[in-house]
Each structure stands twice: as structure tokens, then as C-alpha cells.
Amino acid sequence: MSTIREQFDTPVLYEADVLVVGGGPAGIGAALASARHGAKTILLERFGCLGGNQTLTFSNLFAFVDPRIQGGIIQEIIERLGKGGGIVLDCPEKVNRSGWGPEQGVHFFDGEYYKYLLDNMMKEAAVKVLFHSFAVATIREGNSIRGVVVESRQGRFAVTAKVVIDCSGLGEIAWKSGAPVIGEEGFADGECKGQHMGYGYAYYASGIDIDRFRAYAAKHQAEWGEFSAGRDLITQAKADGRVRLLRNSALIRERIGGRAWILNPSYSLQEGQHPWEVEAMTAGEIDLRRQARELHNLFKAEVPGFEDAVIEQTPQQPLMRDGHRILGEYILTEHDIRHVKSFDDAIAVCNMPPDIFYPNGGHKFAYDVTPYDIPFRCLISAEVDNLLAAGSSVSMDLVTWAAVRYNTPSVCTGQAAGTAAALAVRQNVSPKRLDVKMIQAALISAGQRTTVRTLPDAVIKDYERRAEEAKPLRI
Ligand SMILES: Cc1cc2nc3c(=O)[nH]c(=O)nc-3n(C[C@H](O)[C@H](O)[C@H](O)COP(=O)(O)OP(=O)(O)OC[C@H]3O[C@@H](n4cnc5c(N)ncnc54)[C@H](O)[C@@H]3O)c2cc1C
Numbered sequence: 001m002s003t004i005r006e007q008f009d010t011p012v013l014y015e016a017d018v019l020v021v022g023g024g025p026a027g028i029g030a031a032l033a034s035a036r037h038g039a040k041t042i043l044l045e046r047f048g049c050l051g052g053n054q055t056l057t058f059s060n061l062f063a064f065v066d067p068r069i070q071g072g073i074i075q076e077i078i079e080r081l082g083k084g085g086g087i088v089l090d091c092p093e094k095v096n097r098s099g100w101g102p103e104q105g106v107h108f109f110d111g112e113y114y115k116y117l118l119d120n121m122m123k124e125a126a127v128k129v130l131f132h133s134f135a136v137a138t139i140r141e142g143n144s145i146r147g148v149v150v151e152s153r154q155g156r157f158a159v160t161a162k163v164v165i166d167c168s169g170l171g172e173i174a175w176k177s178g179a180p181v182i183g184e185e186g187f188a189d190g191e192c193k194g195q196h197m198g199y200g201y202a203y204y205a206s207g208i209d210i211d212r213f214r215a216y217a218a219k220h221q222a223e224w225g226e227f228s229a230g231r232d233l234i235t236q237a238k239a240d241g242r243v244r245l246l247r248n249s250a251l252i253r254e255r256i257g258g259r260a261w262i263l264n265p266s267y268s269l270q271e272g273q274h275p276w277e278v279e280a281m282t283a284g285e286i287d288l289r290r291q292a293r294e295l296h297n298l299f300k301a302e303v304p305g306f307e308d309a310v311i312e313q314t315p316q317q318p319l320m321r322d323g324h325r326i327l328g329e330y331i332l333t334e335h336d337i338r339h340v341k342s343f344d345d346a347i348a349v350c351n352m353p354p355d356i357f358y359p360n361g362g363h364k365f366a367y368d369v370t371p372y373d374i375p376f377r378c379l380i381s382a383e384v385d386n387l388l389a390a391g392s393s394v395s396m397d398l399v400t401w402a403a404v405r406y407n408t409p410s411v412c413t414g415q416a417a418g419t420a421a422a423l424a425v426r427q428n429v430s431p432k433r434l435d436v437k438m439i440q441a442a443l444i445s446a447g448q449r450t451t452v453r454t455l456p457d458a459v460i461k462d463y464e465r466r467a468e469e470a471k472p473l474r475i
Contacts, residue, residue: 010149012158014128016042017425018418019161021135021148024052025407026391027167028118029073029414030421034165035125037422037442042159043127044150046134047316050118051111052169052391054407057315058202058261060111062408068459069351069371072448074411080117081109108253130159135168138177144386144430145177163386163421163431167414170276171324171393179384180327184274187358187398195359196275197321197398201265201288202251205296206312208258213305227251233302234264234295243294246361250295259312265291267318268359275320284318321357326387328395329432330377337372337400345436346373346451347416347443350409351463354402366403367470370463373451374404376436379417385430390417415448 018034020027023045035041043050053059067075122129135148139158147160166173175181186196217224223232231249238245250264267284269275292314299306334354353369378395381387389395390413392405404413420439424431440450452460 008156010156010158012147012160014042014130014157014159016040016128016159016161018042018163018165018421019044019147019159020165020167020418021173022052022167022169022391023047023050023118023129024167024169024391025054025410026169026393026414026417027052027165028077028121029411029416030165030167030390030418031127031129031414032073032121032125033415033418033446034422035122035127035418036446037419037426039422039425041125041127041418041422042161043122043129044133044135044148044159045129045131048131049115050122050129051114053319055111055115057317057319058111058204058313059319059407060114061106061108062411063106063406064352064408065105065107066351068455069349069449070408070412072412072443072446073415074408075447077117077121077411078107080121081107081114084113084117085110135159135173136176138164138173140177140384143384145173145384148173162425163388165414165417165421166326166387166389166393167391167417169323169392170320171326171389172276174326174381174384174387174389174393175324177384177387179381179387181324182327182331182395183322183324183398186322192358192360195271196269196273197357197402198269198359199267199275199281199284199288199318200263200321200357201267201292201315201318202261202263203265203292203296203314204255204259204261204312205299205306205309206257206259207309208254208260209305209308210254210258210260211305213260213303214254216304226253230299230303233298237298243291243298245291245295247363248361260309262292262295264295266357266361267291268361275323281318288318289314322398322401323392325393325401326389326395327382328378328389329380329382330375330395332374332378332394332396332400332404334397334399337369337403341372342452343373343375345376346453347376347379347420347436347439348374348409348412349449349452349455350374350404350412352403352406352409354399355406356399356402366399368467369403370460370467371452371455373453374409374413374416376416376420376439379413379420380432385432386424388417388421388431390414412448415446416443419443419446 391410
């Protein structure tokens with residue numbers, strides 16, 4: 001490969017105590033916690049709104065929210081969404097056809113209200129948000145990161161900081177800094193060894209006669225359940241060559257105003273391809289759009305209520321089901337979340353079971369995994385002194401990642417990373433040198449639970465009972 005040498009001076013436009021890169025659920029928790037602990041905090045986001053996958057790729061819900069398990073910023077967001085009328089209802093009867101709603105810890109929200117709420121929350125906390133700012137490189141000095149270089153419509157500029165938190169969703173800052181990362185390898189074992197999960201895609205259709213569709217779905221519940229909608233229709237259409245789709249059913253969530261959120265298109269990468277490669281992403285985008293169109297045409301032709309539907313919107317980018325994560329001081333594993341459960345340096349409790357998508361179209365939701373701790377060491381780069389990570393960039397194996405990356409735990413790991421970063425700045429030490437008890441105390445006083453050890457037995461028993469009840473649902 002030939003190379004070119006770029007040589008230019010880049011202006012340092014901003015200096016912060018704590019720089020958070022990425023405005024998804026992890027970045028939201030991190031930036032709010034950091035600023036609330038008094039650190040001068042900058043939040044960089046490459047697109048024009050906060051929310052990350054929640055707003056850009058329509059994952060507009062918080063699932064597995066349980067005040068007995070999390071607390072802290074996630075609870076505050078849920079309450080403020082509720083007060084502002086943003087917990088939506090979107091769903092006609094406030095619950096899905098599956099019976100899931102706020103009572104079950106599932107909060108669907110209006111993505112546009114959420115963006116507005118987050119703008120206000122950042123302003124109240126005095127977080128400086130920079131939109132349309134893509135961190136393209138890091139300024140690495142020995143064992144620390146001095147800051148990042150940003151590409152923007154305004155040109156290239158640098159932001160420096162004492163602590164950097166990678167909330168890019170893909171460990172992108174760690175990777176670009178040359179810090180050790182995991183995630184190149186895909187599945188570690190089994191049939192899909194060496195392969196990545198690939199891309200997923202949800203789109204919005206509108207113009208649906210929801211009442212007609214619901215009546216039809218109620219009559220054919222086995223075929224049109226919320227989670228495996230259209231299994232027979234799609235399987236047959238695939239066999240007839242009418243559609244080319246990887247997955248045999250869709251997840252359909254009806255919204256108010258004749259809209260539905262439809263998740264089905266999935267894209268598997270070719271052998272040796274990585275999900276962050278531009279050519280893979282381009283081929284994926286084109287194929288996922290094709291799949292959405294073919295599925296839409298099938299529904300229009302065959303499903304009562306969809307006759308006049310249109311595809312209203314496809315996402316800003318496909319969901320990358322896996323990618324890089326930092327290599328932390330500890331890698332949380334499936335064995336840990338199943339059997340070890342608690343750690344002395346726990347900073348958040350996660351009740352989300354692994355939700356694993358296989359490249360061959362298979363899917364497994366491990367309902368039997370009950371709550372477990374996330375250790376602080378998973379948030380600290382093994383190599384770089386002032387680099388933390390949160391959300392889906394945390395140090396964990398792929399199965400654990402398929403749980404901890406989710407929206408609700410991402411806010412919690414974000415809150416922990418932001419708290420630790422601000423405390424490290426205040427004490428003028430690396431986050432690695434902080435006494436973890438101090439981070440835990442700060443989190444607890446801000447309302448966030450840190451360990452399963454302090455959960456009442458009744459809560460654990462409740463989760464064990466749910467796991468037992470969910471046995472028949474295990475795929
Ligand atoms: C279709 C779909 C369905 C889903 N279903 C669910 C569900 O039911 N429940 C659930 O809890 N989760 C669900 N998820 C997953 C969930 O949304 C993610 O796991 C979660 O968003 C991860 O949060 P994050 O903050 O780590 O990363 P992200 O949400 O990916 O946020 C990262 C942010 O960083 C920005 N960014 C990245 N790189 C840079 C850079 N270099 N410079 C500046 N900004 C950058 C991105 O633009 C983005 O805003 C779903 C996701 C999708 C797309």
C-alpha cells in the first residue's frame with residue numbers, strides 16, 4: 001500500500017478537564033456525571049443530536065429498567081421523559097402486544113422529545129456539547145492521550161483534556177490511539193468462530209391501518225406475535241424467491257399515528273471482513289435498504305393493514321452488532337456474569353441478559369442470567385493512563401458485550417466513568433490510581449447502585465423466579 005504524508009498545524013480550539021467522545025447512552029451518563037462533579041466537560045458528537053443508537057438508528061427505548069437495580073441518571077431520565085410527556089406512547093395502549101410496558105421496565109419514548117430533553121439536561125449541567133464534530137485521531141503522548149483531533153465543517157481542530165472517555169460505541173478512540181483493543185476476533189468459539197455479528201436494521205413504516213393489523217395479529221397470534229412476526233409468510237416468501245432476507249421473522253412494534261417500527265433486515269459480513277470497514281459498511285447499507293424494501297413490499301401485498309403503508313424512514317446508519325472494545329484492566333466474561341456475579345470494584349449492576357445475534361441469522365436471548373456486577377477495571381484502559389470507556393466500548397467478551405452494551409446499562413457505566421474521571425481530575429491523579437471506594441461512594445450518593453451484594457434477597461429471588469418462568473422462551 002502506498003502512503004502520503006500529511007503535515008499541518010492544527011489549532012487547539014477547546015481545552016477540557018474531561019472529554020467525552022460520543023453522545024449515546026454511555027456518553028450521556030458520562031458527561032452528566034462528570035459535569036455534575038464539577039469537571040469542565042466537553043461532549044463531542046459526530047451527528048447533530050444526542051442519543052446515539054437510540055435516536056440515530058431508532059433504538060428508542062430503555063429496557064430492563066428497574067429502580068431496585070440501577071437508580072441514578074437512568075432513573076432521572078425515565079422520570080423526566082415521563083413528566084415531559086416523552087414516554088410514549090408511541091404504543092397505543094402503553095404496552096406492546098407482548099404485554100411489555102413501563103410496569104415491566106420497558107419504556108418506549110418519543111425520539112424527538114428525547115433529543116430535546118437531552119439538550120436541556122446538558123445545558124443545566126453545563127456540559128459543552130459540540131455537534132457535527134467527528135474525532136478522527138488522538139493526540140497520544142507516551143502512556144496518555146492529550147486529546148483528539150476533530151474533523152468538522154469548520155475544518156480540523158483539536159480538543160485537549162485531562163481525562164478522555166471513549167463512548168464512541170465501538171472503542172474507536174482507544175483503537176485510533178493505538179491502545180490495545182479487543183473485538184477483532186468476533187466469536188471466540190462455536191459454529192461462528194472468527195465471524196462478527198454483522199449489522200442489524202430497523203425502519204419506520206407509516207400509513208398503516210393499525211387497528212386492522214392488530215385485529216389480524218390477534219387472530220393469528222402464533223404467526224404474528226410481536227417478537228416473531230410473519231414467520232410463516234417470510235419463510236415461504238424466501239423459499240419462493242420473492243424476498244432475499246437473512247432472518248425468518250420480524251419484530252414489529254406499532255406506534256401511534258399509523259406507524260410501526262420494524263426490525264428484520266440483517267447483514268452478515270464476508271469471511272475476514274470487519275464491521276468497521278468502509279466497503280463492508282457500504283455494501284451493508286445498500287443490502288439492508290434492499291431488504292427493507294422487499295419486506296415492505298411483501299407486507300403491503302400480504303398483511304391486512306399494510307396496504308397503503310410507506311417506508312417513512314430508514315436509520316442514519318446500520319446497527320453494528322459488534323466492534324472494538326477497549327482492552328481494560330479486566331475482561332468481564334460470560335463465566336463471570338453467570339457464576340462469579342460480584343466484584344470488590346463493582347461500579348454498576350446489570351440485569352440485562354445476553355442478546356446474541358449470530359451471523360447465520362440465529363438469535364439467542366439468555367433469560368437465565370440473573371443480575372451481576374460490572375467491575376471498574378473493565379472501564380480502564382490497560383495501557384493508557386487517562387483513558388476510560390463506557391457503554392458498548394467496555395472491556396468484555398462478546399457474549400457479555402451482548403448484554404452490557406444495552407441502553408440501560410450503558411447509561412450506568414457512563415455515569416461511573418464520568419464520576420471517576422471528574423474525581424481523578426479533582427485529585428490530579430490517573431483514574432487508575434483512584435481509590436475505587438471513593439468512586440463507589442460518589443455513585444451511591446448520586447443514587448446509582450453499585451453491586452449485587454447490597455441487593456435484598458427478595459430482589460435476587462424475583463430475578464431467579466423470572467428466569468425460571470422464562471425457560472420456555474429460551475431460544
Ligand atoms: C435497531 C436497534 C435495536 C436495538 N434494540 C435495543 C433494545 O431493545 N434495548 C436496548 O437496550 N438496546 C437496544 N439496542 C442497542 C443499543 O442501542 C446500543 O447497545 C447502545 O446504543 C450503546 O450505547 P453507546 O452509548 O455505547 O453507543 P452508541 O449508541 O452507538 O453511541 C455512540 C455515539 O458516539 C458517536 N460517535 C462514534 N464515533 C465518534 C467519533 N469518532 N467522534 C464523535 N462521535 C462519535 C456516534 O455518532 C453515537 O452517537 C438496539 C440498537 C439498534 C440499532
